[in-house]
Amino acid sequence: MAAPTARARSSIRLERRSEAIAAYALIAVPMILFLVLNIGSIFYALFISLWKWNVRSGPVDFKGLENYGTLLGDPIFLRAIQNSVYYTLVWVPLTMVIGLSLAVIVNQKIRGRTFFRAAFYFPAIASSAAITILWIFIVSPDGLFNTVRGAMGLNPLFELFGFGPNKNWIGDQDTALNSVIILNAWTTSGTFMLFYLASLQSIGNQVYEAAAIDGATAWQTFRHVTLPLLRPGHYFVATVAVIGALQLFDQAAIAGGIAGDPNNALMTMVLYLYNAAFSRFDFGYAAAVGIALFVVIFGATLVQRRLFGQAPSW
């Protein structure tokens, strides 16, 4: 085959350059918005966090790292971190397991598969505020949950764990956070089911056929074939879940108010930030909380990269 002439090479270079210019022009607008609104905001928050900041007039006194020192010495902030970490450690695996289980079920060739997919996903599309209020009614002292367990004769079983017949699940400092975990596991597992379903359907049939030829049982196939091949799915779901868990706000605020009642049981890092900004009007301090939250989320994501390996290329 003849080598391209100099003229042809020049023409290809020009074409590639014009394609590159067009590509950069197309991504310029979203990139500028991203740099200003996301990256720029982080640096602006970092700047604000070094000051005593008046909402109306801006910087008042330079405080250096004082806001960060105050933060680490505040027991309510430490409680907020404790709550957020506990919530993440319990809610993320729980919801991933439920989401994966649902995905495996609706991935089978069963009757009414479409209905089950829609039914499992339905809580995820309901309004977060509406479904939280519904949940508050369900687990209130005279709510559906207590009524049903009483009618089923389960109260003696609950008594063994110290839960009386009219237990206020979401108003009790010992059970409030777990109540929110269950609520969010219910409402979010449908979304995780969709993520896992997409991953499951990307696994080729030939590996299952090979497993069947080798005589693998259903559990062995799931444990040694499906689960390892879902690694990219695990990475994606876990990353999204951890970030979402550390940003818990709306359900906690609706269930316990912005004070994180009862007794800070529902105080989360974002709720604490909100209080600093809008209850105490201390924007410098609130910015320091925001930076701390950023560091925690960034660190958690790095840890997950270590756990699940490099980010897969989808």
Next chain:
Amino acid sequence: MRRLLVLAAAASLVAVACGGGTASPSPAETEGPGPSASPGETASTGWDPTAISGPAILSGWRSSPEEGEALTQALLGFPAQYPNIQVDYRPIAGDYRTVMITKISSGEVPDLFYVNAEYAQEWIDQGFLAPLDDYIAKSGFDTGQFFDGYASIFRGKDGKTYGFPKDGNTIAMAYNSTIVTSPPKTMDELVSAATALVGQSGLAAPICLNPGLDRGLAFLYAQGGSLVSDDGATEQISTDASRAAVQWYLDLFKNGIGKTAADLGSGWCGEALGKGQVAIAFEGGWVDPYMASTFPDIKYGWAEMPTGSSGSPVTISYTVSYSIGADSVNKDQAFVLLTYLAGKDGMEKWTAGGVALPSRRDVPIPAGKEVLAKGSDYARPGSGFMPGYVDVQKAFQDAFTAQIQGKTYDAGPVVDATRAAIDKALSQ
């Protein structure tokens, strides 16, 4: 770089100059009396509200349709007196405080707006509100008619006035008159009456109580306790009297006399009273429209807070001001609107339907509000009387809740946590 800074500064100056062009002159900027005084003019100062023209943006929250209707009625009377001022009412839905903070931050502040006593001191300290003293002096507006328990909250540390209370509410005892035929007058009688009701069929508890200072402060005062000294300089929660008062309040829960609304499965104590879960609740006038619309069949009455060991009648009050923002554009128009709404005529129209109590002595008491209004004479502020009160409230409520839910009922940790929060607030 230097050129950039100069350009930015120049641009800022141009922006300020252009922005200032539409602003009304403040009293400090205006000259003395004009050549001819109109009927509404204050002769000695030249303040003539009828001569002021332009728009005034009014903002606040709307708690109920009744409130919206009452404010509409009040505003309908304004153009007749001040035809040159156009009121643009823009109620704020959702989280009022958060929305207002974003408006203050961006400099887009309404001309006149509500400020809850709960955060009034912080807003004054942070310079969000305009002082009204020059306007008061210039206009001769009589501030002596306001009950001091309401008005004092909107005075800053500098002694200046930053708002007038638009109305008020006091805490009193709402009781189911079918169950409680003779309301208790003292705290001892309250305990006796409630103890007799423990276990009565249909009642989850005799009294609905709040685990925080929202209502607990009234009991603390009634039993001779306090949070801070009268001059606000030192904490008083750790005194023997305060400690005993907190313990007395905790014992109401310990002895099964009282339960929180949350533990009753209700959103608040008014709901618990309406559902018939309790016979007694300590609330304010907001109970009336709620009961009329939600539980019209429940018969209830009002009685003053029972007198405690302090020996004198005690209650707490809540209020909201009309204030002008430091960055409000139409301050003159806003002050005229303020004097109308917080004046005798405007407040009479606003409170006539019973949405709240008048914060002025010269406004008639709405029918059925006599007991609650009586408390206005001696009520102490229920919030906003000290800096950082939000944190003090939280510290008290968190510790108090921990004692109730842990079934330990010990005043010590509650007092310690509250004292630490007060000390921190006073030191800032």
